[in-house]
Structures are given as C-alpha cells and as structure tokens.
Amino acid sequence: MPDNSTAIKTSGLTKKFGNHPAVDNLDLEIQKGELFGLVGPDGAGKTTIMRLLSAILDPTSGEAWVAGHSISNEGEKIKEKLGYMSQRFGLYEDLTVMENIFFYADLYEVPQKERPARIERLLGFSNLTPFKDRLAGKLSGGMKQKLGLACALIHTPEVLFLDEPTNGVDPVSRRDFWRILYDLLKEGVTILISTAYLDEAERCTQVGLIHKGRLMMKDSPMGIKKSLGLPMIELWSDDARNAAVTIREVEGVKGVSIYGDRLHITIEKKETAGIIVEKLRKEGIAVKEQREILPSIEDIFISMVQGK
Secondary structure (H helix, E strand, O other), rough: OOOOOOOEEHHHEEEEEOOOOOOOOOEEEOOOOOEEEEOOOOOOOOOHHHHOOOOOOOOEEEEEEOEEEEOOHHHHHHHHEEEOOOOOOOOOOEEEEHHHHHHHHHHHHOOOOHHHHHHHHHHHHHHHHHHHHOOOHHHHHHHHHHHHHHHHHOOOOEEEEEEEOOOOOOOOHHHHHHHHHHHHOOOOOOEEEEEOOOOOOOOOOEEEEOOOOEEEEEEHHHHHHHHOOOOOOOOOOOOHHHHHHHHHOOOOEEEEEEEEEEEEEEOOOOOHHHHHHHHHHHHOOOOOEEEEEOOHHHHHHHHHHHOO
C-alpha cells in the first residue's frame, strides 16, 4: 500500500497480450502534486499503463494504487477521483462546447448547484468562453484538446491522466495547453502525461523513460541529462552524414546522433573533441563550430536504447 504522500504506485505491474508484454514488471511511484511524464515512442506501452491505472484493463500480474485505491478491486472509487483524457477523447462533434461539458457533468454526477461556478471557471481557464455555443466539430485541433481537458476536469479530480494530449496540435496551442497544466499543478492536481515529444519531457517535474513496456529510468529532467556520465559535444557541419561516418571511426567516440546539420557526439574524454575536428578537416569535411553541451533527454534515451 502507498503512503499518504503517494498519488500513484505500481508493484510488478504487467500486462500481456498473448505472449507479448505490453507492460513489463513496472515498479513506479509518483508523488502527489507532481507533473510526471511518461516518455517513449509509439508502441512503448504508455497508453496501456494509463488504461491499467484507470482500471479499464485488468493486469496480467502485479498491482497498482491510484489516489489510495487498488486497481484490482476499487476501480469505481478510482474513477471518482480521476480525470482521464485519452488519445481520442470522446467529444461529440454535433454538440456545442457547453453541451459537451453538460454531458460530462451528468456522466460524473456533478451536483447541479456546483455546475455554474465550475463551468464558468473551466471556460475561463481554457479560454473557451467566446466559443461556448460553437459546435465541437467546428473547433480547431488545439481548442478541441482544451475542451477535452475541461470535460475531464468537470468533477474536480485529484489525479489527471493525459494520453499524448498535444499530438498533432500546433505549437501555439501546445504552449497554451502546458500553461493550463502548470495552473492545475499549482492547485495540487497530480498529472500523469504521456508524450512522444522529448522536448515536452523538459517541462515535467519527473520523467519516466519507457521502452518496450519497461521503465528504463525515472528522474528529474536534469537528473536524466546528467546520467550519461560522459562528455558530449555538439558539432555543426554541412555534410553531417559523411561527418558522422568519419567520427564513428575515431577512438574514444561512444555514440553519434544526427540532428539536421548538427551532430551530438558522446566521447570518453574531452580531449577527443580536438582529434575529431582534426580528422574531419583531413577528410575535407568543414566544421562550422563545435562546443561541449549537456546531453538532451533524447540523447540519453537513444543511448539507453542502443545499450551504451
């Protein structure tokens, strides 16, 4: 059983589909008031984890608790304290913004006397007040996501699950969405968000890197970045692909990743940077600039997947 400071706890949580483990022996603890990011590529098991924690799916083995309740035998109690916005949140496109919110208020049995204040606050919170009479089907992608969030919050949940909420949303709407999440965090809501955008992991208080159903690492964004334990340099070249081939031949190079005209190079010691630049110049490959950097979460993830 988790203690009072824990919002979500899993112990050996496993879900198999046939012989395939979608979630593999997951041990995870998320404290109350955290914004926790489940980060990994498509098919990593993020959605399955959320469905298990929501008591929608039964685990093959293991146990989990959400808001102090077991997923095995207290699913209804969890749903009372949980807001869950799935990848394809069930908005009704032929209903207006207000009609959708009223529908979810009915679904969650929100008392009539509490509805006006809650709805007014959620509309203001999400900047949907000017669009409250617009059909949901006529909203932009970003506005649909905000409406989905408003519907998931209508019953004032303690814990909020968001499954890739900004997938396919424009950058401005993504920024607005995260602003809303930070406001919720100030109110003490625990948020579990899944994302394939590694830059969004930087915005979380804690991050879990998921690959093939397994938790590879859990730490703060800065803690993950510092975990590599080796120097990394960033190098610019107009011929990045050929540069990468040449760099991989240099002794002391542990990994190379290409980002357009930039390369992130993991090296055993700082002196290797000069050797790399000299070798590239001998091969006729121009180096525009190079500098030492702190690895990104994406660099760490790639390094771990490659087993380095």
